Amino acid sequence: MRVMEIEIKNILTSWESSLVRYGKIDSWNYSENLTTLGRYLRSNESTLEEHYLIKYIRDSIIGVNFNVKSVLKAIQKLMNLEAVKEKELTSMLVKMDGNRVVLNGQDVRFKKETEKIFKEKLKFKKGMLLRNFDIETEAPHDSKKVRRIVEKRMCQAYHRMHKKDEGYKTSNREKYWMDRATAFQLYNIGQKEKARNTRRGESTHWKWKKDPITHELVLKKKMGYKNEEAAQKAIAQWQINHPYDSREITAYKCNYCNKWHIGHRSKFLNHPSIDSMIPQMQACC
Ligand SMILES: [Zn+2]
Known part of the structure; x- marks a missing residue:
């Protein structure tokens, strides 16, 4: 029993929120995300049912007019399958070792x-x-x-x-x-709720995250590091944990809390067409 790669899960989660909120797919990282899904489909790491669902989602999204409702349904079904698997795996691990x-x-x-x-x-x-x-x-x-x-x-x-x-x-x-x-x-x-219409802005104190209880998208405070050195260490660790993520990550001092945070350098300026969208919906770092 394998758990779905976190990268795949992040893509699906971000598409889900984008479909729920805007009825379309966030163009943020669109082609990279499709490539990642393609790689995952070819790797044969999923069960038949998962494979079918992911393929359906990808193929629909590539098309111009797809059925938002059924794509959403497929994403949610995948997430549910995944949650069950994770639960089983957790209890298994506990039993296997005291x-x-x-x-x-x-x-x-x-x-x-x-x-x-x-x-x-x-x-x-x-x-x-x-x-x-x-x-x-x-x-x-x-x-x-x-x-x-x-x-x-x-x-x-x-x-x-x-x-x-x-x-x-x-x-x-x-x-x-x-x-x-x-x-x-x-x-x-430490999170701000009902933040749906708020811009996270460039390099800030917050990141978008799903509230574990209400499942709402909220702005949650980022991990704070006491100095630049600690933040750089965190970047190195993040890169080890996310070998496929080639986006640039930077450390910056926060004007709000005076600590250091890390985050993807925003590509927002290069994507004027997604002006109405929130630039970074993936919960990162
Ligand atoms: Zn801060």
Whole structure:
């Protein structure tokens, strides 16, 4: 059982949102995306059903007038197939090896906590949703409070998950994983919602992402690095993880939070025809 390449998934996700929002395919990276799908189809890495669906989507999109509804349906069907596969694979991995921490991604392990935290409201911020709180830019005093709330939730979750494990106690090792879990959630939060008509703009503090709970496209804060060196390291790592992505990535200092971010150099200026579209819909970096 293979999981679909992240690159393919990103293309399908971005086409899905573009079809939902505009009823057409975003011309951003259009030909590269078609090439990538073609390569994937030739590689025989998919099941017959997936192959059929991807081929249908690609062939439709190449045509001038395609049926938006049925292409959308095909994309959503593929995504559902993929979600089931991932779920099965995750539970399989856990069974195969008793090592509870390393094998499962944080996003899978703490999915429930993410859901809870995402619904939580902050009383001291007039009921603001916790998920909209950006610890990079809010007042330090408030950021500290939010940090403490998240830490508490994640420690409780970690404890709940592992208290029945043999020899479980709150040792340094446990503390390390709790800190990791907290950092993960603090990275998760900080997004602007109902941002549909907003331009992300050139090199900013945000990127487009699908909210895991509402499935809305939101502007989510990018990972912040403390200096240029750290950002360059992140670029090197990103390139290792995305060998097929030849787009140029740069590091830049953010005027909004004063930290460093990385991102694809926008090709927006070279594509005046997509002026009505949002330049970078793929959730990148
Ligand atoms: Zn920033």
